[in-house]
Amino acid sequence: MNFNSFSEFLAMGNHGVYVWSSYAISFAILLLNVALPLMARQRYLKNEARRLRREAQQ
Amino acid sequence: MSNVFTLMLLRETRLMFRRPAELVNPLVFFAIVIALFPLAVGPESQLLQTLSPGLLWVAALLAVLLSLDGLFRSDFEDGSLEQWVVSPHPLVVLVLAKVLAHWLYCGLALVMLSPLLALMLGMPLDRIPTLLLSLLLGTPVLSLLGAVGAALTVGLKRGGILLALLILPLYIPVLILGSGVIQAALQGLPTTGYLLWMASLTMLTVTLAPFAIAAGLRISVGE
């Protein structure tokens, strides 16, 4: 561990804003990359389910 | 084979001279864009001279880009492209002739006009040969790479803006080298090495791009 206290860890020697913001933005983008295909999949399955129901009714 | 090449050049020449407006439009555009800059940044001659290599190159690049949207469009719409694809002659040869014609009537014309505009921007007379050489080596690359984009977007309804999006990033090396050479010349640095680099870039594009253009046209026709 390179830091003596948690507050020092957060401060990052006055560069905390830069380090934490870039990590936050990057992880947000990574999560977005996971979420988008998952949502697209859900949407596709929902559409297919609706289509199958419609065809079953006919 | 070479026969078809010259016939294609002849056909393009005929078409070009029967619509002289299309021949003149890129040139007028080039001149207007160059005239806009002194109006925008002020007429200070030192500033204009420093900016002149970049201005001339960006304006030439945009003028070529503007003319490219129509490169294959009318041939696509009237069925000429289909005829080229079903011809026993290699599409690459036909395409090379077509792009050569485009360069002759657009790129080369811009090169000829550029000294006049360069002098208006205050470029010293003894740097004009470098300018001419850099544009002469660079504009074929603009035509060839642009034709790749034009071939890929010819079947699309609003291909114009997309074409710019595809092609402009690919133009960056030519732009950097082309304007950099003139800047180096303005600063009195040697330019031969970079001109040779540009020449090899041009050769590389001339050998590879026609295949990409032909493949792009086949896709657009087959859609």
Next chain:
Amino acid sequence: MTDAYLETVDLACERDWRLLFEHLHVSVKPKDMLQVSGPNGSGKTSLLRLLAGLMRPTTGDVLINGVSIHQQRNELTSNLLWLGHAAGIKGLLTAEENLMWLSALHHGASREQVWYALAAVGLAGFEDVPCHTLSAGQQRRVGLARLYLDAPALWILDEPFTALDKQAVTQLELHLAAHCNQGGMVVLTTHHPLQNAPSTFRELDLGQATL
């Protein structure tokens, strides 16, 4: 089956998520005339474009003498005359210039042959008129004049009869039949029932083939 020059094997075509046709087996041998018919959007033009090698099939293949056309493009292109919806006629060029160029793309033709062909489609005297000043029917004839040049064996024609007057239609029908009788092959789409078809005439209804 074995004497077929051009044939399709289990051909399927899909456009914009819609299946136009599948499991299509068509064969054309010398002297054959094949009319592809069907309602709008049934894939007539697509089938013709597949046969001409302009499009790639979704599945299946198109063969010439048993070998895929995509492996022997030259065999296809040097024996093919393709006339699409648009025939590749430039409005700014004259009829003669257009024909000279289009024939140069294939085997080439002399000026006399081009003049003869233009006369054959009733355009004598219009040789050096820019095509955009001609009427739609006359422009169509400039494209069709290629059929009177020293033409390849396989003709694939998409709607060749559009914009033609009655007399020109009859003339073209007779010319197509003559080409077949001399051992040529014609594949065409048209909505109009042919009056002068050769004995080898067949019709392929895509509307029924898919149902």
Next chain:
Amino acid sequence: MNWTWFHKLGSPKWFYEISGRWLPWLSVSAVLLIVVGAVMGLAYAPPDYQQGNSFRIIYIHVPAAFLAQSTYISLAIAGVVGLVWKMKIADVAVQQAAPIGAWMTVIALVTGAVWGKPTWGAWWVWDARLTAMLILLFLYFGIIALGHAISNRESSAKACAILAIVGVVNIPIIKYSVDWWNTLHQPATFTITEKPAMPMEMWLPLLIMTIGFYCFFAAVLLMRMRLEVLRRESRTRWAQAEVARQIGRSA
């Protein structure tokens, strides 16, 4: 050499089955590696003697930049495979990998800019590497835009493949010319990846993060490709059965 595996890989059904087996492993290792790498990089690596703690941004920046470039190259490779061997899976890969690559480029650009503020005192400096990254982003935009503009999905995959190949030939030329451009106009004093001999505690997290990013890329790519394969194969029986199974599970 036996090439059957190569052609089998081209079969969408086989791809769907095998990727389903790989996906959990890839996802788990991506999460583990990225978390471990981030903790090590943020807390345990010693601060840089020149840049202090702001250098910890490289643990994101470098893997993202690395991935952004190699993704573009893999686009071109997949494009060649799709064009030459007509492999459907390669077509799918080209279009599904492009957005991920573009997002990685965005990460590299944003972290590079944020790093620049304490180091150079400006959010954006026309540094050779950042500029090359920006151009790469534009190249990605071109491919994505072309893919969306062409409605016929086979033509669109082929067109994207050609554009990617042309772009890949251009990348070394762009890199060379941007470097030259940078030396012609006074360069920025030092760049984000320029490091004098790094101690082990410094580069180990970097290595872990890079591998983690690659696993992440592979996992997301497989997720996207699996969905696209289901869409494309919606007419086949196995895809319909799979969709029905998934619907049953989510209902």
